[in-house]
Amino acid sequence: MNQVWVLDDDKSIRWVFEKALTKANITFECFSNTNEAINKFNHEKPQVIISDIRMPGESGIEFLTKVKNKFPEIPIIIMTAYSDLDTAVSAFQKGAFEYISKPFDINKVVHIIEQALESINKKIDDEVLGDLPEIIGQAKSMQDVFRAIGRLSQSNAMVLLNGESGSGKELVAKAIHKNSHRKNNAFIAINAAAIPNDLLEAELFGFEKGAFTGANSQRKGKFEQANQGTLFLDEIGDMPIDLQTRLLRVLSEGQFYRVGGQDLITVDVRVIAATHQDLEGLVKSGQFREDLFHRLNVIRIKVPPLRERVEDIPLLSQYFLTKSAKQLNVKLKSLSPEVIEYFKNLFWQGNVRQLENICHWLTVMAPGNVINVSDLPAELNSEPVSSGPESSSNWRENLGREVSKILLTGEIDIFKDYTNLFEKELISQTLKFTKGRKIEAAKLLGIGRNTITRKIKELEIKSID
Numbered sequence: 001m002n003q004v005w006v007l008d009d010d011k012s013i014r015w016v017f018e019k020a021l022t023k024a025n026i027t028f029e030c031f032s033n034t035n036e037a038i039n040k041f042n043h044e045k046p047q048v049i050i051s052d053i054r055m056p057g058e059s060g061i062e063f064l065t066k067v068k069n070k071f072p073e074i075p076i077i078i079m080t081a082y083s084d085l086d087t088a089v090s091a092f093q094k095g096a097f098e099y100i101s102k103p104f105d106i107n108k109v110v111h112i113i114e115q116a117l118e119s120i121n122k123k124i125d126d127e128v129l130g131d132l133p134e135i136i137g138q139a140k141s142m143q144d145v146f147r148a149i150g151r152l153s154q155s156n157a158m159v160l161l162n163g164e165s166g167s168g169k170e171l172v173a174k175a176i177h178k179n180s181h182r183k184n185n186a187f188i189a190i191n192a193a194a195i196p197n198d199l200l201e202a203e204l205f206g207f208e209k210g211a212f213t214g215a216n217s218q219r220k221g222k223f224e225q226a227n228q229g230t231l232f233l234d235e236i237g238d239m240p241i242d243l244q245t246r247l248l249r250v251l252s253e254g255q256f257y258r259v260g261g262q263d264l265i266t267v268d269v270r271v272i273a274a275t276h277q278d279l280e281g282l283v284k285s286g287q288f289r290e291d292l293f294h295r296l297n298v299i300r301i302k303v304p305p306l307r308e309r310v311e312d313i314p315l316l317s318q319y320f321l322t323k324s325a326k327q328l329n330v331k332l333k334s335l336s337p338e339v340i341e342y343f344k345n346l347f348w349q350g351n352v353r354q355l356e357n358i359c360h361w362l363t364v365m366a367p368g369n370v371i372n373v374s375d376l377p378a379e380l381n382s383e384p385v386s387s388g389p390e391s392s393s394n395w396r397e398n399l400g401r402e403v404s405k406i407l408l409t410g411e412i413d414i415f416k417d418y419t420n421l422f423e424k425e426l427i428s429q430t431l432k433f434t435k436g437r438k439i440e441a442a443k444l445l446g447i448g449r450n451t452i453t454r455k456i457k458e459l460e461i462k463s464i465d
Contacts, residue, residue, distance in 0.1 A: 004028040004113055007037055007051040007060070008079075013102075017050070020106045026113065034063040045071060048097075048116040050109070053080040053087065061090060068095040075116035079104065098367040115368030119331075135171045136319055139309035141302075145172060148301050153179045158251070160236075160296045161274035163303030166353030169274040170232060172303055177230040182270060185229035188222050193235035201243055202259050205250075211260025221258065223250065227267045236296065237277035237288060248292045271296070306348040306355060313343050316352060320359035333362060333369045342373055346380065424459040427452065436463060 004026055006017045014030040021028045029046075031037045033055050049067065053060035064076050075097035080087065091099045097119075098112050137143070149172070152159065159176060161169045170189060177187045195203055202211075206221030222231055233239075239247065250256045255266050273296045282288035306313070317335050325332040335343070348354055358377065366375040403418070427445065434440040442452040455461070 003047045003117060005037055005040075005046040005049045005051075006030045007032075007034060007049065007055065007063070009033060009052065009055045013052070016106055020110050021113075024110050024114070026110075026117070034058040034060070037063070038066070041067075041070075046074065047120055048075050048077070048113055050077040050079060050113065053078060053091075054082065061087075061094065064091065064096060065094050073120060075120060077109075077112060077116065079109075111374070112367060115370065115372070119369035135168065135175050136315055137309060137312045138315060139304070139312045141304035141309050142312060145301060145303060148299070149175050149179055152176055152299060154181075155299075156180075156270050158270070158296055158298045159272045160279075160298075160300045161272065161303055162300065163274070163276060164305045164351055165276050166351035167303045167305050168352045169303050170234060172301065173230070173232040173272045173274065176272060177232075177270075180230070180270070182229050186226050187230045187232065188226040189232040189234060190222050191234040193238040197240045197243070200239070201246070204243075204247070205256050205258055205265075206261075207259035208261045211258070215260070218258075223256065223267050223269055224265060226269045228269075230270045230272060233271060233273045235275055235277075236273040237275040237279055237282055241287065241289065244289045244292050248289060248295060251292075251295050306351045307346075310344045313355070314340050316355055317343065317359055320356045321363060323356075324360045324363035328363060330363065331369055333366060333371055335371050336373070338373050339371055339376065342376070342380075420459060423455060424461060427455055427459070428461055431456075431461070 004021060006014060006021075006028060008014055008017075008030075009032050011032075014032070017028065018030065029040075031040070034051070035057055037049075037051075038058075051060040051063055058066075060078055060080070064078060067074060067076060072095065076095070077098045077100060078091045078096045079100040079102060081102040088099050097116050100109060100112070137145070159173075161172055163169045173189070174187060177183060190203060192200060202215075202219075202221065204221050204223060206219050206224055207215050209215055209218050246256070250267075251271060254268065255264050257264060279288055279293050279297075283290045283293050306316075314335070317340070321333050321335075343355070350357070358380070361377055362371050362375065365377075368375070403414070427441070430441040430444055431438070434444065438452055438456075439449055442449050445452065447455075456463075
């Protein structure tokens with residue numbers, strides 16, 4: 001069976017594909033129009049089709065529609081010399097695997113064909129698209145979080161979650177609620193940093209009709225909505241100091257008045273607070289009440305950033321890819337080993353949330369079901385390399401991560417580049433130490449005077465005054 005069918009009325013294009021596919025050891029057959037290919041379907045079918053749009057007779061889009069209706073599993077790559085937005089959108093809407101504009105780089109097109117072949121050879125287990133867990137992690141730091149959630153299952157204690165933005169604090173809060181005896185009641189979340197200070201009080205405690213301009217009816221606040229359940233106060237460090245006083249009173253007494261109200265409201269609410277800030281530092285600077293801090297800080301859980309749980313990246317990535325595939329009702333994609341290694345070496349400033357967004361982008365935009373480094377969005381190239389918790393003292397580990405990242409991009413001749421960088425930094429720092437005295441620097445480095453003079457010139461090291 002011929003793995004790939006090439007449809008194009010241009011003989012020269014067919015010749016290019018013949019040479020390239022032969023070189024790539026991919027079996028193929030070429031057709032000058034869609035009718036020839038349709039007749040061939042009576043005897044066999046290909047694994048992948050690459051088709052021009054404009055040919056005599058039936059168009060490539062019409063051919064795409066016809067084939068997809070009968071054989072939806074066949075990836076079809078559309079190519080055209082007359083690319084425009086409407087045609088591209090139409091091609092993808094009708095199920096095209098990829099859309100290529102002429103003229104093209106034949107090596108890149110062959111790579112896309114190989115991705116298409118790889119995608120149909122990868123069996124997808126539909127069972128993996130079943131119910132998804134709310135929170136996952138195999139790293140020791142996450143296992144510590146899971147143990148804390150377990151211990152809190154029989155407790156009503158207040159909890160303070162510390163962690164960087166995007167690390168999953170709300171997911172931990174939801175897991176605490178779901179595993180408590182309050183699980184059948186409401187889980188209400190509010191972000192103190194996302195609501196203007198003059199509205200935050202009304203959001204928390206509600207208001208009576210006529211309490212202020214625009215208060216046309218009575219409204220219950222988050223505390224009342226969370227009665228018998230859990231209230232998650234995210235970014236608690238951004239709460240204004242005067243509102244902290246009122247919050248402390250509610251946490252102490254379980255009672256409050258709505259804004260503009262005279263009736264005392266009593267609630268039973270478990271509060272889980274979270275912040276990415278140093279609350280102790282805010283207390284010292286007078287920006288956060290010390291008594292409120294101690295009231296909230298009964299049980300403290302640190303939610304680790306993604307760079308401190310890199311062993312979870314493969315699991316999390318597949319989880320988010322599965323989640324996106326289920327939401328979009330498309331085939332599940334997976335990461336190649338090279339991409340997983342690449343991900344492990346990134347800093348992930350946006351943490352788990354950033355990884356989730358990248359996986360969703362790849363589900364929509366990556367052409368194949370197996371995602372390669374070349375499929376990644378451009379912004380990941382500028383993502384800083386993860387340096388780990390002891391980066392300042394472990395330069396060899398940092399260098400190793402940097403080299404791994406560069407190798408995964410396909411860059412060559414890196415020995416000379418990195419050697420020059422190393423020598424330039426070594427000599428520059430030594431010259432700074434000796435205040436520009438070359439002979440002394442050469443002695444400290446263990447090299448000759450002529451050598452250091454030559455290196456300064458070759459590496460364009462600026463003179464140290």
